[in-house]
Amino acid sequence: MKHAVTPLLLAAALLTGCATPYPTPQVELSHTPVVNLPHLPQPAAANGAIYQAAAYRPLFEDHRARLVGDTLTINITERVSASQTSTSELSKSGTLAAGVTALPLVAGNSFGRASAEATSANDNKGKGSNQNTNEFTGAITAIVTGVLPNGHLMISGEKQIGVNRNVDVLRFSGQVDPRSIGQGNAVSSTAVANVRIEQRGRGATADAHAVGWLSRFFLNIAPS
Incomplete structure (x- = not known):
């Protein structure tokens, strides 16, 4: 009797595995905020003065990011274009x-x-x-994660949008000179140093553009 039950259990397990629905990608809400803020020092004892250097904010200018935890808007306007042409001729008799x-x-x-x-x-x-052109436009709000000794701001930000069983993820990081921050507490990505931009998708649409494992195997053997 045991020998007859075992094949049935194996068949049921296989059918259960085949019937498992396609996993739906979820927006990662548990990692908000995405930036791990450094440990803030204990505030100094109040000395009765109105001016406090640790929390100083100019009164007669637009609010701009300058401290750890501040936010600023990054206008992504990246465009990279490259072209190459080569000609060779050889004649011998x-x-x-x-x-x-x-x-x-x-x-x-x-x-x-x-x-x-x-x-x-x-x-x-x-x-x-050979010609290659890439264009990336958009906007993202980033958080100041650190302030360098020269006053430059280290920023990082992430945006996740889930629509119709697909999740689009946009990540941005870099180094900003405070003098490049314009009106509205915004800066262009072309004025950010050491830029890292990542735009990826999760879901059926992204999987459709991926190369299968069998195709990757043959590409490793014969890449051309």
């Missing part, structure tokens, strides 16, 4: 002629037709061109 007129102990008239001629020619031409 040669002629060879040889003959035998006499040998020791052999009559001279025996070599009347002993001659050899050879001609070679080589012509090679090549031409190639």
Whole structure:
């Protein structure tokens, strides 16, 4: 009886695995905020003065990010274009002629037709061109994660949007000079140093654009 039940259990397990629905990607809400803020020092004892250096904010200018935990808007306007053209040409020709007129102990008239001629020619031409254009536009609000000794701000931000069983993830990080921050507490991505931008998707749409494991296996064996 045990031998008859075991195949049934295996068949049920296989059917259960095949019937498992496609996992739905979820927006990661448990990691908000995405930036781990450093440990804030204990505030100094109040000395009765109105001016406090640790929390100083100018009264007569727009609010701009300058302290750890502040936010600023990044306007992503990245455009990279590259082109390359190469042309090569090679031409080579040669002629060879040889003959035998006499040998020791052999009559001279025996070599009347002993001659050899050879001609070679080589012509090679090549031409190639390569062009690549990438464009990325958008906006994201980032958090100041650190302040360098020269006053530059280290920023990092992440945005996740889930629509119709698909999740789009946008991550941005870099280094900002406070003098580049414009009105509205915004800065262009072209003014940010050491930019890292990542835009990825999770779900059926992203999986459709991925290369399967079997295709990757054959690409590793014969990439071209």
